Amino acid sequence: MSGNKVLAIILGGGQGSRLHPLTQSRSKPAVPIAGKYRLVDIPISNCINSNIKRMFVLTQFNSASLNRHIKNTYHFSFFSSAFVDVLAAEQTPGNQGWFQGTADAVRQSMHHFKELDYDYMLILSGDQLYQMDFNVMVKAHIKAKAAISIATIPVNAKDATSFGILKTNDKNEITSFIEKPETNLLPEWSSEVSDEMKSEGRNYLASMGIYIFNRKLLEDLMEDDSTIDFGKEIIPQNIEKQKVVSHQFEGYWTDIGNIDSFFEANLGLTDDFPKFDLYSKERRIYTRARMLPTTKVSGTNLDKTVIAEGCIINAGKIEHSVIGIRSKIDSESTVINTYMMGSDYYQALEEILDDKIVSMGIGKRCFIKNAILDKNCCVGDDVRINGGKHLEDQETDTYAIRDGIVVIKKGAVIPNGFII
Structure with missing residues (x-):
């Protein structure tokens, strides 16, 4: 499938206060991981490996080192339409402020996307560690004639209370959504998952914060400037109005939300068989090519x-x-x-x-x-x-x-x- 139908938006996140002091002088996507990469290299590499070659990174805090990294890293052929562009929050005559949330960031940047030819917008987070083929998700989205697709990951009861949990019907359509449910509510929020996931007690579908929107729907939704967040407002508000489909992912995925999870994810790379595989031939992680001597x-x-x-x-x-x-x-x-x-x-x-x-x-x-x-x-x-x-x-x-x-x-x- 041609990646030209898809435009990818990578959300750089807010001030990254939970990763402080690593975010004191740099934005969250620019935080160094695994000794030689930056967090933003993960979603960008996933896009490149999925043949999605047009990406915008939206950021607003301390974006100088992020700009420098992207400018020094992602060079595409002069004859291709591929690019990775950083869009920082900018004051315009119509708007005087910072991005207020994930949807607001996309809304404020819409004028940059309107000139481009695309049918689907893939919205990604800039602070997650995972390897995923987005083509599979895009194909499933088209086949299901969905308006919105949400990547979901099965989680256990302990983790479910810290995520947005979705409930699906037998057609894989999302019928309801709850943000960070209390433990006593969980029994009624389990969804159909694979036998392997069931055996691990992972019966709840958490939103991974990865979305596909049809272009027309997204443009219509962005007209309403009262909604500022995808996860908290736009998704819940559209579950009953639109066909919203779950795309279940069962690989390794971690949200680098705080110092503890960041530390654990990095040290996990020292395992004999790390869950995050930097040695994969098909799913390479790209970063700046530094001409460094051997160690x-x-x-x-x-x-x-x-x-x-x-x-x-x-x-x-x-x-x-x-x-x-x-x-x-x-x-x-x-x-x-x-x-x-x-x-x-x-x-x-x-x-x-x-x-x-x-x-x-x-x-x-x-x-x-x-x-x-x-x-x-x-x-x-x-x-x-x-x-x-x-x-x-x-x-x-x-x-x-x-x-x-x-x-x-x-x-x-x-x-x-x-x-x-």
Whole structure:
């Protein structure tokens, strides 16, 4: 099926306050994941793999690094109609404000889409980790003669209370919707799912925040500026008026909503068979092609660790950790259960050799556990960071603690001998 009928919109999300401090100086889609990618690479790669080559990313907070990443990464042939464009919230004569919600973001940007030739709009979230062939969903949408399709994932009772839950009939049409139901309401909200999902107790269909709209319907809905959100207003309001169909997805999918889920998703990549498969030939994840040297490791005991390119590692031991691009870890240091994002550039040799300067990366004889080190961190010698549930949430200029995870802020300098 030709991807030319489909226009993809990737929603960059709001201020990303639940991912703070990782979103202090960048928008949520620009947050680095897996040591070398950014969150926005996931929906963009899913689109490219599904032959959907026209994408807009809608964002409004701290979009400079996102713009730079997209401009440096996604170059298509001069002769193709493919593009990835970032649209930031803009003040226009008709509108003075920021995007108020997901639907409002699309409404405010509609004038950019109207000139384009498309039949279906695919609406995606910029902060989810999954691999999905959207062609299958588009074909099912067309075949069912649906007005709106919603990607759904079966979840168990424990998770169901934190999602929008949909109920379907025997034709796969969505008949009702409830936002974050109370546990006592769940028995009446189960839907028909596959036997495998039933055996795992996943009997409830959660909305994944992935939608397909027919163009005419979307344009009509956008005329009404009282609705600001797809999940909370537009979907519930149209279930009885339009044919809304569920597209059930049973692969790995996680919503990177907070520091805890972000941390877990990254460290999950160190498993022997990670649920999110970066090694798939058909479902490649694309990112900026950096011309980095190979990683150099000396005298380090490595276990269940993912290391990106361009690193210099002399650590004593690294286990169950993700080490990002251009990371430097000095001798006799131990790193456990940690996501180190790496650096944007290499430091000059004279700075590294100057004892008065805390150089980038992790110094000598450090112990780092249950932590996230944002980009360009400078951690001195003999630093001890021992994250865990024994620590209370707090924030300083250089670090924050969220759910027991110590997050060292971007560019922070942690002096020699510092202890958390």
